[in-house]
Amino acid sequence: MMIREKNIKALNQKFDLLIVGGGVTGAGIALDAASRGLKTALVEKDDFASGTSSRSTKLVHGGLRYLKQLEIGLVSEVGRERAIVHRNAPHLVIPEKMLMPLIKGGTYGKISTALGLTVYDILAGVRKSDRREMLSREKALQTEPLLNPEKLVGAGFYSEYRTDDARLTIELIKAAGRYGAVCLNYMEMTEFIIQDGKLCGGVCQDLLGKEELYIKAKYVVNACGPWVDVLREMNNSLSNKRLHLTKGVHLVIPHEKMPVNHSIYFDVPDDRMIFAIPRGNKTYIGTTDTDYKGSLDRIVSTEADALYLIKSINDTFPDINIHLEDVDTNWAGLRPLIHQEGKTASEISRRDEIFEAEDGLTSIAGGKLSGYRKMAEKTVDLVAKKYHKDSGKKLLGSITENLTLLPDHLKEEDLTSYKTEIKERLQSLGIGKEKVEYLISNYGKQSDMILDLVGKFEGTDSEEKLLRSELRFSVDNESVMNPVDFFDRRTGRLYFDIDSVMKYKNIVIDDLVEYFGWDENQRNEEEDQLEQKIFDVTHFFTNDFV
Ligand code: FAD
Numbered sequence: 051m052m053i054r055e056k057n058i059k060a061l062n063q064k065f066d067l068l069i070v071g072g073g074v075t076g077a078g079i080a081l082d083a084a085s086r087g088l089k090t091a092l093v094e095k096d097d098f099a100s101g102t103s104s105r106s107t108k109l110v111h112g113g114l115r116y117l118k119q120l121e122i123g124l125v126s127e128v129g130r131e132r133a134i135v136h137r138n139a140p141h142l143v144i145p146e147k148m149l150m151p152l153i154k155g156g157t158y159g160k161i162s163t164a165l166g167l168t169v170y171d172i173l174a175g176v177r178k179s180d181r182r183e184m185l186s187r188e189k190a191l192q193t194e195p196l197l198n199p200e201k202l203v204g205a206g207f208y209s210e211y212r213t214d215d216a217r218l219t220i221e222l223i224k225a226a227g228r229y230g231a232v233c234l235n236y237m238e239m240t241e242f243i244i245q246d247g248k249l250c251g252g253v254c255q256d257l258l259g260k261e262e263l264y265i266k267a268k269y270v271v272n273a274c275g276p277w278v279d280v281l282r283e284m285n286n287s288l289s290n291k292r293l294h295l296t297k298g299v300h301l302v303i304p305h306e307k308m309p310v311n312h313s314i315y316f317d318v319p320d321d322r323m324i325f326a327i328p329r330g331n332k333t334y335i336g337t338t339d340t341d342y343k344g345s346l347d348r349i350v351s352t353e354a355d356a357l358y359l360i361k362s363i364n365d366t367f368p369d370i371n372i373h374l375e376d377v378d379t380n381w382a383g384l385r386p387l388i389h390q391e392g393k394t395a396s397e398i399s400r401r402d403e404i405f406e407a408e409d410g411l412t413s414i415a416g417g418k419l420s421g422y423r424k425m426a427e428k429t430v431d432l433v434a435k436k437y438h439k440d441s442g443k444k445l446l447g448s449i450t451e452n453l454t455l456l457p458d459h460l461k462e463e464d465l466t467s468y469k470t471e472i473k474e475r476l477q478s479l480g481i482g483k484e485k486v487e488y489l490i491s492n493y494g495k496q497s498d499m500i501l502d503l504v505g506k507f508e509g510t511d512s513e514e515k516l517l518r519s520e521l522r523f524s525v526d527n528e529s530v531m532n533p534v535d536f537f538d539r540r541t542g543r544l545y546f547d548i549d550s551v552m553k554y555k556n557i558v559i560d561d562l563v564e565y566f567g568w569d570e571n572q573r574n575e576e577e578d579q580l581e582q583k584i585f586d587v588t589h590f591f592t593n594d595f596v
Contacts, residue, residue, distance in 0.1 A: 053526075058234065058256065061091060061232060061265050065089045066090065066267065067433055068092075068265055068267035069270075069273055071092075071094065071272065071273035072094025073094075074219045075103075075273040077098065077222035077223045077233075079271055079273055079429050080092045080223065080226035082426040083226075083426075084229035086434070086448065087445060090230070091234075092234070094237060095237065095239070097535045097538075098216075098233075098529065098539065099220060099539045102384055102385065103218075104215055105383020105384075106383060107327070108214055109325070110132050112128050112174040114167075116128075116400065117173075118166075124400065124401055127424060131423055132210075132420060135218075135420070138452075139454070141490055141495075142214065142492075147208070148208055148209070148210045149190070149207055150208065151194070151205045152206070153203060154201050160203065160204055164184050170182070182206055184207075185204055185206070186204055187203055197366070197367065198367070214491065216539040220539065222455070223529075224527070235529050236258045236531060237255070237256055238255045242270070244409060247408075247409060250267065251270065258531060268437070269412070269437070270412070274413075275386045278413050280346075282411070285407060291403070292388075292389050293389065294387045294395075295386060296387060297344075297355075297382055297383070298338055299337060299355040299380060299382045300359075301377045301379075301380050302332050302379045302380065303333050303335065303372060303378065304331065304333075304378060308326065308335075310333055312328070313325065313327045314366075316362075319362075322339065337359075340395055344593075344595055346384070348595045349382045349383060349595075350586050350591045351380040351591070352590060353374070353590040356380065360372050360374065360377075379548050380587055380588075388401070388416045400418055401417065402415065402416040410436075412433065414429050427448040430448060456496065458494070458495040465490075468495070469490060475498075476501070479501065479504050479505075481504070481513070500520055500523045501519070517550065520536075521562075522561075531566075533555060533579075534583050545587060548587070551584065559573065
């Protein structure tokens, strides 16, 4: 039986906790709750991580910008969290040196940067050997020759972590599943079940099987990111504290057109800062931060968004001269921030906050990907209190601080030897060994399970065989239901290797037809959805959709 059918059957029980929303926040809560022994279900209306959790800058960071806003507590908390998330998944949360150029008239001076980065390192508990270095103008130019020598006065060089937001979310969902959580994508909560004024579950629509299901639970958590207020409206619990959505856009450019050596965090004229991050043979740049009132379900990049980023790049790196046509792909996402009167998009705090409704609904909003684990712990602590009060039973405290994300954990000290092993396997299968970074950072030790499948596929195109093995693996283990799930959230190819999507999309659809038994109509529908997604990430629009 496919995992989905098994999970749908398993919904027919009374849960302790129902989580609505399968982004990183909901997935983190599911793992925390299930690993403490709560009977947990999670429903996601689209794919896991299809909301903001696949559209971020993909950094697990301590939030240097918050230091400027003097949010010391936040810097310190997310800084410590970085180290924990890295320790528990070193293949996926990877140390990355970040260069911060200092320019004449820029946001930060030499002394304030040296001081700021030192405080940042201390607050985040960075190891002495990894602490910030201050670079002279000459050293900075040597490190990053693309910077503008006319404006540069030096640079800070400090430690952050990069990740893949969607992969992190998927691994959290899988880990929660191993602790018994029942997690379903394409399952939309449409109504709350309320008895005697108390919330006791949700009515859900299975968007694939078209069935309506009643999921009963003692407690319900709303982890719907940008949709948090939609749910709060559903049970009339929307109070004066509301979400303030801002849009952030990223552009992906071939690395040869923007050949930065390192991740760079640079000043732009409107007093903001932007990242340029190399990944594989691409460099991605972001982000914008503008108020958003458009559609929650189709978020696109406008030409104005792209031109703002392109101007920022060309101002900082005068020799590269990027144009709109140089952009391969782009993505746009919404920050579910909590409104603060009189503050602009960039000034609003990124803090998370929990809202408790009278009928028992717990909503969590705001926050960062980087702080997902702590947010989950706080939310489940609150549920645990209610559970204790109602049942007299005490729950364990959170155990996620020391919980590795994959059961077959790849320790940091074993990364190099594992890479050598995988390179050898790739070579023996006739696949380019340059795939090693992609495979290990996406799948960790599950790379072996994928390579075990390669021999099942016929043909001479080794790239195709690898891709079909990944597809088989992700259908069997990661709830892939359609080609967009696969190309977008499971593999990131939609953004970072669009050529492979164009080349292999029909083969992927053919395989899915075989795995799921789709008829012609269904096949056409899936094809159309993939084409629309490809269009959205390869074009710029005049306006946002409403
Ligand atoms: P989401 O990921 O949006 O998840 C909510 C889910 O709820 C969605 O998948 C949605 O489909 C589902 N849902 C909604 N309604 C229903 C319903 N009725 N039934 C079932 N499911 C429903 N943070 C960092 O730490 N580092 C960064 O580098 C970073 N960069 C960012 C850059 C940008 C441009 C943006 C926008 C954000 C960035 N963030 C970053 C913040 C981070 O991405 C978010 O805080 C985080 O992803 C929010 O996750 P979430 O689970 O709360 O929301």
